[in-house]
Amino acid sequence: AQKITQTQPGMFVQEKEAVTLDCTYDTSDQSYGLFWYKQPSSGEMIFLIYQGSYDEQNATEGRYSLNFQKARKSANLVISASQLGDSAMYFCAMREGLGNAGNMLTFGGGTRLMVKP
Amino acid sequence: NAGVMQNPRHLVRRRGQEARLRCSPMKGHSHVYWYRQLPEEGLKFMVYLQKENIIDESGMPKERFSAEFPKEGPSILRIQQVVRGDSAAYFCASSKGRDANQPQHFGDGTRLSIL
Numbered sequence: 001a002q003k004i005t006q007t008q009p010g011m012f013v014q015e016k017e018a019v020t021l022d023c024t025y026d027t028s029d030q031s032y033g034l035f036w037y038k039q040p041s042s043g044e045m046i047f048l049i050y051q052g053s054y055d056e057q058n059a060t061e062g063r064y065s066l067n068f069q070k071a072r073k074s075a076n077l078v079i080s081a082s083q084l085g086d087s088a089m090y091f092c093a094m095r096e097g098l099g100n101a102g103n104m105l106t107f108g109g110g111t112r113l114m115v116k117p
Numbered sequence: 118n119a120g121v122m123q124n125p126r127h128l129v130r131r132r133g134q135e136a137r138l139r140c141s142p143m144k145g146h147s148h149v150y151w152y153r154q155l156p157e158e159g160l161k162f163m164v165y166l167q168k169e170n171i172i173d174e175s176g177m178p179k180e181r182f183s184a185e186f187p188k189e190g191p192s193i194l195r196i197q198q199v200v201r202g203d204s205a206a207y208f209c210a211s212s213k214g215r216d217a218n219q220p221q222h223f224g225d226g227t228r229l230s231i232l
Contacts, residue, residue, distance in 0.1 A: 043225065107160045107161070110158075
């Protein structure tokens with residue numbers, strides 16, 4: 001089974017509007033972290049936002065917020081007031097197991113966001 | 118971009134040659150991770166190292182690939198006798214700790230092309 005699923009391969013949004021990028025995850029661990037990264041066409045990976053499994057409040061970072069629904073195992077990224085520079089690939093990732101060896105990030109397949117002027 | 122330095126940015130090799138990819142983690146980070154990204158796909162974990170130790174290499178191919186993180190100097194991902202299927206972007210990430218709440222900060226990646 002996929003650990004991280006991003007069901008939207010591509011999305012369009014009008015400039016200045018809000019957009020939600022979906023992410024569902026699968027884990028049996030009680031302690032885990034969920035991350036979103038942005039990859040523009042230049043190729044670098046930019047960390048955007050983090051949500052811990054024990055965090056009761058949804059994470060926010062500027063125009064980014066994470067809609068965390070633990071019972072549904074979803075961690076959707078919301079971008080408010082989209083800008084042309086938001087056009088990029090967005091990856092949802094999970095890090096499992098507090099203190100376990102490995103602790104690698106498991107990535108979803110990504111969503112390509114295109115912001116229309 | 119987060120201070121993780123990877124070089125070279127682009128690397129071209131012919132089949133059968135060796136590729137050496139370098140990664141210097143962010144200052145204060147002692148945990149290094151290597152990932153591989155094929156076109157239009159997410160990143161796939163390869164190996165996790167701390168200084169002088171390989172902690173988890175469950176994502177590394179059993180042959181031709183090796184990684185090290187010496188006491189002094191950058192982490193090195195080495196691919197021997199490269200084949201066309203090794204063409205990919207290779208990303209290095211570092212973190213301060215290995216707890217689930219520690220983000221991994223990525224370098225800009227090395228794009229490896231095999232002729």
